Amino acid sequence: MIKILGHSNLNDKYNFNIKRKRPEELYESALEYFKNDTLSSYAKSKSIMRTQRKITLRALEIMELKENHCLILDAGCGPGFVAIYLNELGHKTIALDIISDFLNFYDIKGLNPILADMCYPPFQPSIFDAIISISALQWIYKDSNLEKKRLDLIGLFKSFYSILKPNGKAVFQFYPKSKEIMDEIGKIITQNTQFKGKFIIDNPNNPRKRKIYLLTTKGF
Numbered sequence: 460m461i462k463i464l465g466h467s468n469l470n471d472k473y474n475f476n477i478k479r480k481r482p483e484e485l486y487e488s489a490l491e492y493f494k495n496d497t498l499s500s501y502a503k504s505k506s507i508m509r510t511q512r513k514i515t516l517r518a519l520e521i522m523e524l525k526e527n528h529c530l531i532l533d534a535g536c537g538p539g540f541v542a543i544y545l546n547e548l549g550h551k552t553i554a555l556d557i558i559s560d561f562l563n564f565y566d567i568k569g570l571n572p573i574l575a576d577m578c579y580p581p582f583q584p585s586i587f588d589a590i591i592s593i594s595a596l597q598w599i600y601k602d603s604n605l606e607k608k609r610l611d612l613i614g615l616f617k618s619f620y621s622i623l624k625p626n627g628k629a630v631f632q633f634y635p636k637s638k639e640i641m642d643e644i645g646k647i648i649t650q651n652t653q654f655k656g657k658f659i660i661d662n663p664n665n666p667r668k669r670k671i672y673l674l675t676t677k678g679f
């Protein structure tokens with residue numbers, strides 16, 4: 460079972476009682492939400508860019524990569540804030556997203572942009588040292604009552620397990636709606652892959668500052 464660290468006083472009622480609905484609760488899919496002005500204001504936002512860079516640094520810290528020049532997949536890359544930063548830090552990065560307008564917003568040809576669904580990524584087994592997915596997983600699994608969503612999530616974890624090298628790691632920063640969703644994600648991982656995993660929660664009792672990370676590690 461996936462352990463949850465950093466949640467000593469995590470209380471569902473208090474902590475997940477966020478007043479405003481998040482876009483993934485209001486829209487069926489990312490493709491329906493990220494369009495036109497919404498897409499371009501996200502891609503042009505300097506404050507989102509700064510936040511995503513900070514989250515990326517924390518994700519790298521959590522993964523404790525041994526090498527400085529890893530091959531990393533940025534899954535659900537959007538306009539490329541994370542992938543561009545990883546590249547600046549010396550990693551070789553492949554940027555993947557399901558929305559072509561995001562991949563074409565900036566010139567990120569050097570990041571090998573790939574238009575695909577991250578639940579079914581088109582890669583050979585054992586090629587990535589690491590996978591980073593920032594603020595995307597909540598679009599894949601937002602509710603437990605849809606069988607298609609569950610199958611997509613199983614597809615994602617099985618695929619990520621396959622495309623990571625032995626001892627490779629994947630880290631997901633995301634915004635789950637509830638602690639139950641986190642528990643279900645943990646169950647799906649343990650029932651379908653041999654990943655070892657844990658949740659790491661920064662600022663657990665401050666809903667505005669809280670950041671939830673899921674780290675999964677493939678064994679040798």
Ligand SMILES: C[S@@+](CC[C@H](N)C(=O)[O-])C[C@H]1O[C@@H](n2cnc3c(N)ncnc32)[C@H](O)[C@@H]1O
Pocket residue numbers: 489490493511534535536537538539540541555556557558561575576577578592593594595598599
């Ligand atoms: C909030 S944005 C985050 C973008 C980027 N990771 C960042 O940190 O700026 C969520 C992204 O997840 C992508 N996404 C959602 N579902 C996806 C899927 N099934 N496959 C690939 N990308 C997906 C969306 O297209 C969108 O670009």
